[in-house]
Amino acid sequence: MKLYYDLHIHSCLSPCGDEDNTPNNIVNMALIKGLNVIALSDHNTCKNCPAAMAVGKQNGLVVLPAMELTTSEDIHVLCLFEKIEDAQRLEEHISRTRQRVRNRPEIFGRQLILNEKDEVIGEEEDLLIVSSGVSVEEVASLVSSLGGIAVPAHIDKQANGLIGVLGAFDFGLGFRMVECRTDTGIDLPRLCDSDAHTLWDIAEAEHFLQAETCSAHGVFAALKKMCGE
Numbered sequence: 001m002k003l004y005y006d007l008h009i010h011s012c013l014s015p016c017g018d019e020d021n022t023p024n025n026i027v028n029m030a031l032i033k034g035l036n037v038i039a040l041s042d043h044n045t046c047k048n049c050p051a052a053m054a055v056g057k058q059n060g061l062v063v064l065p066a067m068e069l070t071t072s073e074d075i076h077v078l079c080l081f082e083k084i085e086d087a088q089r090l091e092e093h094i095s096r097t098r099q100r101v102r103n104r105p106e107i108f109g110r111q112l113i114l115n116e117k118d119e120v121i122g123e124e125e126d127l128l129i130v131s132s133g134v135s136v137e138e139v140a141s142l143v144s145s146l147g148g149i150a151v152p153a154h155i156d157k158q159a160n161g162l163i164g165v166l167g168a169f170d171f172g173l174g175f176r177m178v179e180c181r182t183d184t185g186i187d188l189p190r191l192c193d194s195d196a197h198t199l200w201d202i203a204e205a206e207h208f209l210q211a212e213t214c215s216a217h218g219v220f221a222a223l224k225k226m227c228g229e
C-alpha cells in the first residue's frame with residue numbers, strides 16, 4: 001500500500017521549533033494534510049516522541065520515533081527508529097558526549113517536553129542543537145547497531161548538510177539513503193521530507209512509501225527494503 005509520509009518534523013522541544021508544534025497539533029495537521037506516517041525528529045533528543053506516538057495511536061497516524069543528530073562536524077543526520085527504546089538508547093549515548101551549553105530561551109526559544117495532552121511536563125535546560133561527540137564516520141554504524149537507520153539530512157542544503165560541510169558525498173561513510181528535496185545526483189534511495197519547524201511547513205500528501213502494512217513495523221520494513229536490507 002501507498003503510505004504518504006513526512007519523516008522530518010520538529011516539535012516545540014527543538015529550540016528552533018515553533019511552540020505551536022505540540023504532539024496534538026503536529027498529528028492533527030499531518031492528518032489534515034492526508035499523511036499516513038510521520039517521524040518526530042527533534043535535535044539530539046526523542047523526549048517528545050512518546051507523546052506524539054500516543055496521540056498518533058489514538059488518531060490513526062503512524063508516528064515513528066526519530067531524532068536529528070548533529071555530528072561532531074556539525075552535519076545533520078536523521079535517525080529513524082521503529083521502537084522508542086532504541087531511539088532512547090541513542091539519546092543516552094549522545095547526551096553523554098554532547099557539549100554542555102545552557103539554552104538561552106530569549107534567543108533560541110524554550111525547549112518544552114510535553115505529554116499526550118500537550119501539557120508541559122519538563123523543559124530541557126541545555127541547548128539541544130549543539131554538536132554531539134558522534135562523528136560522521138561512526139554515525140551510520142552506531143545507529144544501525146541500535147536498530148535504526150541513519151539518513152544524512154537535507155544534503156541539498158549548504159547549512160549542516162553533508163555535502164555542504166564535507167564538500168562531496170563520501171559513499172564510504174555507510175549511508176544507504178539520503179534526504180533531499182531536490183535531485184542531487186547521488187545514486188541512493190531518497191526521502192523527501194519537510195524539516196517542518198512550524199505547523200504549516202508539514203508536507204502535503206505528495207511523497208509515499210510502498211509498505212505491506214500501515215504500522216511502524218510496516219514502514220520500517222519498507223525503509224529497510226529501500227536501503228537494500
Ligand SMILES: [Zn+2]
Pocket residue numbers: 068076153154160195
Ligand atoms: Zn537539519
Ligand SMILES: [Zn+2]
Pocket residue numbers: 008010068195
Ligand atoms: Zn531538521
